[in-house]
Amino acid sequence: LTKRCQRFEQEALLLLEQGLPLDAHFYDCADCREAREAYLRIQSGLRGASETPRPGWEWGRRSWAGAAIAAGTAGVAVAFALTRPRAPAPLSVTAEIVRAERSTLRSSSPQPGDELKLTAVTGGARYAELRVYREDRQLVLRCFPPESAGAISCSRAGDQLQASLRLPSPGAFQALVAASDVPLPAPAPTLAEDTESLLRAGARIAVALPIRAY
Amino acid sequence: MGAEPLDSAQDALAAEALAAAERKDFRAALGLLMRAYGNEVYRFCLGLLHGREAAEDVLQTVFIDAFQALPAYEPRSTLRAWLHGIARHRCLDALKGSRRWATLVEPVSELPERADGTPGTDQLLATSRLSRALEDCLDGLPIHARETVLLRFRSQLSYEEMSVACGEKVGTLRVRVARALPLLRRCLEEKGMSS
Numbered sequence A: 001l002t003k004r005c006q007r008f009e010q011e012a013l014l015l016l017e018q019g020l021p022l023d024a025h026f027y028d029c030a031d032c033r034e035a036r037e038a039y040l041r042i043q044s045g046l047r048g049a050s051e052t053p054r055p056g057w058e059w060g061r062r063s064w065a066g067a068a069i070a071a072g073t074a075g076v077a078v079a080f081a082l083t084r085p086r087a088p089a090p091l092s093v094t095a096e097i098v099r100a101e102r103s104t105l106r107s108s109s110p111q112p113g114d115e116l117k118l119t120a121v122t123g124g125a126r127y128a129e130l131r132v133y134r135e136d137r138q139l140v141l142r143c144f145p146p147e148s149a150g151a152i153s154c155s156r157a158g159d160q161l162q163a164s165l166r167l168p169s170p171g172a173f174q175a176l177v178a179a180s181d182v183p184l185p186a187p188a189p190t191l192a193e194d195t196e197s198l199l200r201a202g203a204r205i206a207v208a209l210p211i212r213a214y
Numbered sequence B: 001m002g003a004e005p006l007d008s009a010q011d012a013l014a015a016e017a018l019a020a021a022e023r024k025d026f027r028a029a030l031g032l033l034m035r036a037y038g039n040e041v042y043r044f045c046l047g048l049l050h051g052r053e054a055a056e057d058v059l060q061t062v063f064i065d066a067f068q069a070l071p072a073y074e075p076r077s078t079l080r081a082w083l084h085g086i087a088r089h090r091c092l093d094a095l096k097g098s099r100r101w102a103t104l105v106e107p108v109s110e111l112p113e114r115a116d117g118t119p120g121t122d123q124l125l126a127t128s129r130l131s132r133a134l135e136d137c138l139d140g141l142p143i144h145a146r147e148t149v150l151l152r153f154r155s156q157l158s159y160e161e162m163s164v165a166c167g168e169k170v171g172t173l174r175v176r177v178a179r180a181l182p183l184l185r186r187c188l189e190e191k192g193m194s195s
Helices: A006-016 A028-049 A063-082 A192-198 B007-022 B026-049 B052-072 B081-097 B100-106 B119-140 B144-156 B159-166 B170-190
Strands: A090-096 A115-121 A127-134 A137-145 A147-149 A152-155 A159-164 A171-180 A206-207 A211-213
Touching: A006 A028, A006 A115, A006 B170, A028 B119, A028 B170, A090 A171, A090 A206, A115 A127, A115 A171, A115 B144, A127 A159, A127 A192, A137 A159, A137 B081, A171 B052, A192 A206, A192 B026, A192 B144, B007 B026, B007 B081, B026 B081, B026 B144, B052 B081, B081 B144, B119 B170, B144 B159, B144 B170, B159 B170
Parallel strands: none
Antiparallel strands: A090 A115, A115 A159, A127 A137, A127 A171, A137 A147, A152 A159, A171 A206, A171 A211
């Protein structure tokens, strides 16, 4: 049995990490050359991971996370307080896609023309509103029955608020429900400013998982 | 989070973030940090935690921590190093927390076993297998070796940045990396991957 040369692992790896040059042996020795190539592949494999968090992670599954970020330190306290067990009835919003009928082959991803259906539980609040932002900065839907803007449908039944929207273009669509026992402030130009404004006005908010249309 | 910022764009975003923090606009600074480093910190956390949900949870926590710490931020090193330091602590906390993280592990989606005969598919399968084997082997490293290897090769921090993130001497970290790489190579060979 031949034993392979260990010098690359015993000496050269550390020299390379120190940014120092290698001596001639490491270029002449077949085992060392092979080892060097193996480590380059390993390093490349480690670097090559291309996973990304899902779009809208900043607004997260935890409804308080994005709100806290948007609303500043005071918002952090407010949002954490909102998630404590003593918080009033739960507030939630879910989003689902209803596919548009088309005769052509299409991808499995949501596309413009598909319908975004939203269902929110308002936690028994007197005032509640669904809002949808595209790319965090374009308000594309408001639903506060009997008023609405941009919605195919918008209705409230008891504690549930329902709305739907035809996805107008590619992009990330972020829905939120806001609820309060006092009138809600008008929307702000961006999602971040809107959540900040809502929290400052004492409203509670929850956000849905974002939907990305391609 | 949109497209990955190029290094130069990342530097520009970091500079903007620092400028925003200096004028006390911490909300703007945080948004810029998220754009610049969100993906990178996520991958680091994913390498340590191995579950997308777990990594996303920690990612959010990292940036909330960063937001709260920004007013006291002192540029002893780069923002990347500072953020990775926070991420490292948060990931270690999560790992220490309990075995519940194991329940959050999502299997990597399988590529089709039947190749369609094109070299591209073979290449994809090989890359996928190597990638999965590497993740398994990373898991087998002691935690401090794993985080050091990830900071060095996945996040591509300099040793000076790693020193800030880990609170350890540069020399210690260099040795740790040089010792961890052969462990990864052996592990891959044991899995039939002639690295």
